[in-house]
Amino acid sequence: MSYSKNIYFNTDSNSIRSGFYYTMLDDVAEIMLKNKDVTFSVSGYTDNVGSEDYNLKLSERRANEARNYLIERGVEADRVSAKGYGKTNPTYSNDTAQGMQLNRRVEIKSVGYYESKTQLKLEENDKK
Numbered sequence: 001m002s003y004s005k006n007i008y009f010n011t012d013s014n015s016i017r018s019g020f021y022y023t024m025l026d027d028v029a030e031i032m033l034k035n036k037d038v039t040f041s042v043s044g045y046t047d048n049v050g051s052e053d054y055n056l057k058l059s060e061r062r063a064n065e066a067r068n069y070l071i072e073r074g075v076e077a078d079r080v081s082a083k084g085y086g087k088t089n090p091t092y093s094n095d096t097a098q099g100m101q102l103n104r105r106v107e108i109k110s111v112g113y114y115e116s117k118t119q120l121k122l123e124e125n126d127k128k
Contacts, residue, residue: 003031003040003110007066008101011049014061016069025066028108029073032080042066043107044084047100052086060084066106081111 005028007021016022032038044063046055063082070080092099 003028003108005108007062007106007108009062009104009106011047011100011104012058014058014065016065022069025069025108026073029070029075032070032075033073039079039081039111040070041109041111042070042080042082043109044082045089045103045105045107046087047103048087048090048094049100050087056084056086058084059086062106066108 005024007016007024009015010017016025028040032040042063044059044061044066046059046062048055050058060083063084067080067082071077087094087103090099090103091105092102094100094103
């Protein structure tokens, strides 16, 4: 099993928009601080409005916004990667406003061998 969460963004913005998402990032930081061998990837995406180049840069800013927050919380920079993918890999149709909103996201996922350790740690925390 892996740990995966999404953060959603307003149009043309890389600002994390609510306390709920900061709490989610705090949870990821806590997992990483308690499990020094766990790494995460942060992948940024956009909807299909705008040019390829602009959306690629916006998605990179979104991914780095989440990554930098984790680093500010004490996570080592080499344990969290960030990459923007622009408007590629939409999870919903860009033909509706709701679909576009859901495509303006950052996906945060546990990576590699340590996914099972991450899940175990989460389950332990849930029991407390």
